[in-house]
Amino acid sequence: MTTAHSDSLTVPRVLSIAGTDPTGGAGQAADLKSIAAMGGYGMNVITAVVAQNTTGVTDIHTPPVEILRAQLEAVSSDVVLDSVKVGMLGSVDVIETVRDWLADVKPPVTVVDPVMVATAGGRLLRAEAETALLSLLPLADLITPNLPELAVLADAPTANTWEEALEQGRLVADRFGARVLVKGGHLVGSRTPDALLEPGRVEPVITLDDPRVETSNTHGTGCSLSSAIATLVARTGDWAGAVRAARSWLRGALEHADSLNVGHGNGPVHHFHHVQHLLGESESTERFTDSLWRGCAGVRGQIDDLEFIAQLADGSLPSETFEWYMDQDMQYLDVYSRALAALAAAAPCETDREFFAGGAAEVVTVESALHRSRLGGTQPLPPSEVTRTYTDFLLAATGSEPYAVGAAAVLPCYWLYAAVGSALTEKARTAGLDPHPYGDWLATYDSPDFQLATERARDIVDRVAKTADPATRKRMRDAFMRACELELRFFAEPVRRAGARPFAVASTHRVV
Helix, strand or coil, rough: CCCCCCCCCCEEEEEECCCCCCCCCEEEEEEEEHHHHHEEEEEEECCCEEEECCCCEEEEEEECCHHHHHHHHHHHCCCCEEEEEEECCCHHHHHHHHHHHHHHCCCCCECCCCCCCCCCCEEECCCCHHHHHHHHHCCCCEEECCCHHHHHHCCCCCCCCCCHHHHHHHHHHHCCCCEEECCCCCCCEEEEEEEECCCCCCCCCCEEEECCCCCCCCCCCHHHHHHHHHHHHHCCHHHHHHHHHHHHHHHHHCCHHHHHCCCCCCCCCCCHHHHHHHHHCCCCCCCCHHHHHCCHHHHHHHHHCHHHHHHHHHHHCCCHHHHHHHHHHHHHHHHHHHHHHHHHHHCHHHHHHHHHHHHHHHHHHHHHHHHHHHHHHCCCCCCCCCHHHHHHHHHHHCCCCCCHHHHHHHHHHHHHHHHHHHHHHHHHHHHHCCCCCCHHHHHHCCHHHHHHHHHHHHHHHHHHHHHCCCCHCCCCCCCCHHHHHHHHHHHHHHHHHHHCCCCCCCCCCCCC
C-alpha cells in the first residue's frame, strides 16, 4: 500500500482501465465523466468491448491481450500518470497483463474496483480469473468492492448487516495490505453507510451515513465513485477527504439521475449535475450552503436519533445530565466567542466584521447568561476530550485557515442549533409540555433573533464561496462537515458519559 504524493495537482492525469458501455453509464464512459467532473484529465485503456444498455448485457468481446498491452505501454511511455483506476478485467490473461504493467509502472495512486459479481448476484469471473485477480489486489492503494464482491474477497457469505460488512472489510484490508472502501448500498434499509478502512487499523478512517437516495437510476455508481476518488486523491493526497467529497458528489448525481431519461431500465447517474448552474438552470435556487446541508444529512439524522435529543424533547432528560452538558457547553462558548472574534478581525468587509463581532458579544451576554443561570455559582468541571477537540478545531479553523474556511467551520454552530431548537420546540408544543423543564434552552435557539443570525451566517458563507477557488471550497466543505461531526459527538457525550460512569452535580459541581 502506497501513500498518495503530498503535492496537490490542479489537473491530475488519470487513466481508466475498463470495459466499454455504449449507453455511457458505466465502465470507461462513466470513468471518464467522473474524472472530468472531479477536475482531472481522463485517459482510457479498453479491456473489453461490451454490448449493453440500461436493461442488461447482450454480448462481450475481449480484444487480443497484445492489444491491451500495446495500449498500456503506449500511454505510460508518453504520459506521466498521477492515478490509475482499474475496473472490468474479465480473464486471466487480461488480469495478468494489467498486474504486470502495474508492478512495472508503479502509479502513485491505484484504485481497483474489483468487478466480480453482478448486482443481481451472478459471478462475472470464472474461478481461475478470480484467483488471478487476488494476485493483483496487493498492488492497489484502495479496493472498492460492493458487498457481494467483498464477500468473495473475504471468503465469506454476503454480509447482511453493517457490522458484518465492516468485519469483512477489515479482513480484506489486512489480507491485501490495501485500503478498503466498505459500501453499504446493498444493505436493506433506508440508509447507506460507507466506511474507509486501512490495514492494521480496527476503527474506520472515516464513516459516512446518509439516507438512501430513492431512484432506480443507479447504473455505473461503483465505476463512478472509484474513479472520482482516484482523481481527488491525486489532486489532494487526502484519502478521507477524497472519499467524503466523491460520495457527496455521487449522492447529487443520484438525486438528479431521474432528469436524464436515458433508456428503459436502470439508467445512469447525472455526472455533471453540479455544473448545471453555469447554464442558469439552478442559480436562483441552489446555494453553496444548500449543498453543505444536503451533505450533512447523515450527521443530522444521527443527531435526531440521539437519546439526549429525544429526552431533551420530551423533558425526561435527567437534570444532572443536562447540567453536565451545560457545564461543557459553557466552556465551549468561551472559546466559540473567541473564534467569532477572530473571524471579525479577519473579515474582508465591515458588514461581516459587525456580524461576527456582534455574535461574539451575543454569546457572552445571552447564551452564556442562560448557562450561568442554570449552573449558578458552581465551579466548572474539567473539559472533556470531546470539548477540547471541538474547541481546538474552532480555534485552528478561525485562526489559521482562510476566512472563508473559518466562516464555514462556525456555520454548524448556528445552523444545527437553530434546527434542533426549532424542531424540539415544535415537538414540545405538539405534546402540550408547558412549562417545559428545559424551555429556556429551547427558546434561546428557536428565537427569531437566533434564526435570523443563522440566515446571515449562511449568506456570508454563500458569498465567500462564490469567489473562492475549488481548493478553498473543498476546505470549506471539509471544515463544515468536521464541525457537524463534532457537534454530533458533543450532543452524544452527556448520555454516554452518564451511562459509563454515574455522576451527580454537587455543590462544587464536580463528578462524584
